[in-house]
Amino acid sequence: MVVPIREINMKRLRMRLKHPFATSFGTMEHKEFFLLEAKDGEGNSGFGESAAFTEPWYTEETVETTRHMLEDFLIPILQKNQVHHPDEVTELFRAVRRNNMAKAAIEGAVWDLSAKREGLPLSRALGGEKRKIDVGVSIGIQPSVKDTLDVVERYLREGYKRLKLKIKPGWDIDVLREVRRCFPEAPIMADANSAYTLEDIDHLRQLDDLELLMVEQPLGADDIIDHANLQAAIRTPICLDESITSLEDATKAVELGSCKVVNLKISRVGGLTEARRIHDYCQEQGIAVWCGGMLEAGVGRAHNIALTTLPQFVLPGDTSGSSRYWEKDIIQPEVTATDGEIVVPEQPGIGFQLDEEAVRSFTVEEKTFDF
Ligand SMILES: O=C(O)CCC(=O)C1=CC=C[C@@H](O)[C@@H]1C(=O)O
Ligand SMILES: [Mg+2]
Missing domain, CATH: 3.30.390.10 (Enolase-like, N-terminal domain)
Structure with a gap:
């Protein structure tokens, strides 16, 4: 047809x-x-x-x-x-x-x-079965440690199930340590957007004391070799984001031991078909997958929700509610997250x-x- x-x-x-x-x-x-x-x-x-x-x-x-x-x-x-x-x-x-x-x-x-x-529904067309998905939030670099603690507290109270904190040299271990001290049980992780090199290995080793869920893309945006060396040297699981642009990249990264987790973004890998292939491969290999965000408006957000209904999305994604980003979103109803969960729409297609x-x-x- x-x-x-x-x-x-x-x-x-x-x-x-x-x-x-x-x-x-x-x-x-x-x-x-x-x-x-x-x-x-x-x-x-x-x-x-x-x-x-x-x-x-x-x-x-x-x-x-x-x-x-x-x-x-x-x-x-x-x-x-x-x-x-x-x-x-x-x-x-x-x-x-x-x-x-x-x-x-x-x-x-x-x-x-x-x-x-x-x-x-797009979720079913892709083969997904979940009726609800777990979601977290991505927290940008804040003006101060105090602001960071306030934001973390607010999102934990709202029930988000994974908190990602952006880090960079000069804004990393000390901030994360303070967050961990104030919230000993919080499901936190860090994302560096490639801000470090292997020369920082001793510095990055300190992440291991902080019980992070993972550290995302610490090294080069197109690297998998240095990440494999870093993963061998630290206990904190490495999650790759920028480095994975295709199933081929994912296969090589997993075979080399460059990561234990994959942040899967539909846009970064060229679409839903390739995203599903990477998902299926990670499922076979027992690699945890979660759906990353790109500060999407409603349509992109709806696609992320549909993809996340596949079974290997075992960690909460970045797909928080529309109102976190926009005064007004471009879809009706807007996406809402309640206690860190989004209900998957049942209407045909994206469902909004x-x-x-x-x-x-x-x-x-x-x-x-x-x-
Ligand atoms: O969609 C969101 O809530 C934000 C997701 C997010 O953390 C990112 C989006 C785009 C670029 C980066 O800054 C970052 C990421 O690397 O995952
Ligand atoms: Mg990232």
Whole structure:
């Protein structure tokens, strides 16, 4: 059966974050992204959301490279080829190297459209069975240790099941030690976004006293060799984020012993199909997986919820409620987390409606591609 695409609409949105998000690279105050809508001409629309930031600090992609890839390469590939199942999109896109975030944005729209045409929730179309998912929060670098403790206390009170604290040289062991002292049982972890090198090995060894769930991406963004050396030297499990962009990367990292946990982001690996393949491989290997966030608006958040229903997502993801990020989200109802859990929608596709008025208010550019 063909997934007939008759039109793709591409809107560029700009939304202000409720709270600036600070990492080892800088502070984000806005999120700019593309909302992709794939229409079948029979009244169904599938939605996808791009993840790349305006600057290339997390990966090499940006909002502008996403636009270039979508307009000039990826959408034209879909205009020229029929798709029978969303998995085929990944194969068609192999003609374009990397640019995973641009690929994932449109692949997600095709997955949503296909699930809606089958009358299935996206979670079921992917093979997921969970009715509720566990979620945590990612906490940016705060102005002070006191602020950090206040934020940690608030999120623990709200019931979030995993707290990720951003670290960087000069803002790491001492802060984490203070958090651990005040909250001896809290499920905390740290994310360094590649801020260290193997020269810091003695410094990083101190993490082992802090009973962290894991430390995320301490070393180079495309490294798996140094991470294997570091993992052999520390007890704290290493979780890889930036380094894993494909099933092949995941296989090599696991075989080398570079990590014990994988942060799986749909956008970073080029879409839901590749994310599911990595999930299945990690399940076979007994590697714990959780779903990372990219400060998504509602559509991206809905995709994350659907993926997290797969069984090897054994650790809480970053997918906290919409209101943590936005005064107003672009979906109805907004995503809500209660006691660290999100109920998985049962309606076909992503299971949320677009809030047309909100979308309109955040749209700064729009383009339509006919098929
Ligand atoms: O979506 C969220 O809640 C934030 C997730 C988050 O921690 C990150 C998103 C994007 C880049 C990074 O700063 C960081 C990460 O590396 O996982
Ligand atoms: Mg990370």
